[in-house]
Structures are given as C-alpha cells and as structure tokens.
Amino acid sequence: MADVSYNIPDLRPGEVFRVEQTIKRSRFIASVGHTPGVEEAKAFIEQIKAEFEDARHNCWAYCAGAAGSTDRIGASDDGEPHGTAGRPMLTAVTHSGIGEVTVVVTRYFGGILLGTGGLVKAYQSSVKMALEAVPTRIRTKTKRIKFSVEHRFVNQVLRKIETANGRILEKNFDMDADFDVEIPEDLAETFAKELEELTRGALLIEFVEE
Structure with a gap:
C-alpha cells in the first residue's frame, strides 16, 4: 500500500518515454520508465542496455518508492568517471517530485571531451529534461x-x-x-x-x- 499520494510516470509496464539532446556532438538519450519496485527498475535498466548495447555508457538512476524517498534508490556511472553521472542523475530524480521512476541516460561520444563538470551537467540536465516532459499521474x-x-x-x-x-x-x-x-x-x-x-x-x- 502506498503511504502517500505522489506523482508517478503515466506509462505502462515496459513502456519507454524518451528525450534526447546533443552536447558538443555527444548524444545523450534519456529513457524513462515507471518502476514501482527495485526488481522492475533493474529489469528496465537491462531493457534499455539491450536496446543500446552498442553504446559505451548506459548510466542510470532510480527511485523505486515514493517521490523523494531514499530507501529504494540506486545509481550507476556505468564506466564514466566516478561521480559524473549516477549521483548527479539520482539527485535530479529525487528532487523531481516523481516516484517509482527509473531513468537511463545513454551516451554516444561525439569526439569532444566534456570534462568532469561538463559530464555532470550533461547527465543531470538530461534527467531533468526527461522528467519535466514525461506524462505523470497521481498515485493514491x-x-x-x-x-x-x-x-x-x-x-x-x-x-x-x-x-x-x-x-x-x-x-x-x-x-x-x-x-x-x-x-x-x-x-x-x-x-x-x-x-x-x-x-x-x-x-x-x-x-x-x-
């Protein structure tokens, strides 16, 4: 039973909402899924990794509980320099006002190094852009x-x-x-x-x- 009412992605199981941006020729593809549990979050991450198996980085973050909750969360840099992807993404997720959500950001390198600060900004902004656009509904x-x-x-x-x-x-x-x-x-x-x-x-x- 849900403890409170909060926003969740208005998506069917396995359905993907996606936005993309290009920064210095690198493509950042943010895929959003409704994942009401940790197992669903892990399954969604694997689904996106399989779809973009040719990408070097499929970084991710999830909040599998209520919006802003920190008891069922996770994140990964997936090969990017430590702290430049997963944690900034998780911060964006937990401050979005949306719960039961997983975001995977796929990066295709464009040949221009972004630097540590540039990576943080790129991954975090990709999550923010996706979660501001994803359709939501109230979970009661x-x-x-x-x-x-x-x-x-x-x-x-x-x-x-x-x-x-x-x-x-x-x-x-x-x-x-x-x-x-x-x-x-x-x-x-x-x-x-x-x-x-x-x-x-x-x-x-x-x-x-x-």
Missing part, C-alpha cells in the same frame, strides 16, 4: 488484491476494475481468470464485496500486505 493510497474468478465473469470484472479506478498489475487466463490489481484504499472493501456478490461466493481472494 491503494490496496493490492489478488483474486481468481471463472472466465464467464471476466468482462464484468474488468468493468468493475475500471469503475474503481483500479490498475491491473498482472492477469492470467489459464484454468481460471487470475487477477493481481491495485484498488484505491477507500474503495477496496466495496470492490471485494462486489466481486463476492457477482460470483455468488465462487471466488478466491487475497488482500496482499506490502
């Missing part, structure tokens, strides 16, 4: 609910999730229809009750404590 206090229903209820369940302004974290339609969702805290109990009524009790449901 939520409860995570896992449940399974028969396939015949799927369309009604999807409508109830939408009506409750919920978010589907994962779904699986094998033997039964399995859902892992986040529902606003003040609507969670009502949502669960409506599922019980819809399925006439033929429901497996669990409130996940995080």
Whole structure:
C-alpha cells in the first residue's frame, strides 16, 4: 500500500518515454520508465542496455518508492568517471517530485571531451529534461488484491476494475481468470464485496500486505 499520494510516470509496464539532446556532438538519450519496485527498475535498466548495447555508457538512476524517498534508490556511472553521472542523475530524480521512476541516460561520444563538470551537467540536465516532459499521474493510497474468478465473469470484472479506478498489475487466463490489481484504499472493501456478490461466493481472494 502506498503511504502517500505522489506523482508517478503515466506509462505502462515496459513502456519507454524518451528525450534526447546533443552536447558538443555527444548524444545523450534519456529513457524513462515507471518502476514501482527495485526488481522492475533493474529489469528496465537491462531493457534499455539491450536496446543500446552498442553504446559505451548506459548510466542510470532510480527511485523505486515514493517521490523523494531514499530507501529504494540506486545509481550507476556505468564506466564514466566516478561521480559524473549516477549521483548527479539520482539527485535530479529525487528532487523531481516523481516516484517509482527509473531513468537511463545513454551516451554516444561525439569526439569532444566534456570534462568532469561538463559530464555532470550533461547527465543531470538530461534527467531533468526527461522528467519535466514525461506524462505523470497521481498515485493514491491503494490496496493490492489478488483474486481468481471463472472466465464467464471476466468482462464484468474488468468493468468493475475500471469503475474503481483500479490498475491491473498482472492477469492470467489459464484454468481460471487470475487477477493481481491495485484498488484505491477507500474503495477496496466495496470492490471485494462486489466481486463476492457477482460470483455468488465462487471466488478466491487475497488482500496482499506490502
């Protein structure tokens, strides 16, 4: 459950928002992802590294918790001189007012050395530019609910999730229809009750404590 309301990137899992700038012929490509946990942040970093595997530097920073939080953060210079990329990027992330976010800045060297100060400014400004432009939404206090229903209820369940302004974290339609969702805290109990009524009790449901 989220402790406070704060801005998060309005992006689907795996979706990338990207901006680019050129400084002294070096390209700085900033890729932003919504990463609500450390594992998601690491997966996003690997996704971008794989996309730009020919680049010498894919520097990154993430805040996997609430905006400004320092308990689930990380950063890397990825081969740049120590302190010239990861830490300046992390400072920009934690001061952006956006949480659950990872930014990877890919650099293609243009032949002109930027110097220590120039690198710091370039990486930090790339993050700021990206986070000022990325679409965001408010993350409110939520409860995570896992449940399974028969396939015949799927369309009604999807409508109830939408009506409750919920978010589907994962779904699986094998033997039964399995859902892992986040529902606003003040609507969670009502949502669960409506599922019980819809399925006439033929429901497996669990409130996940995080």
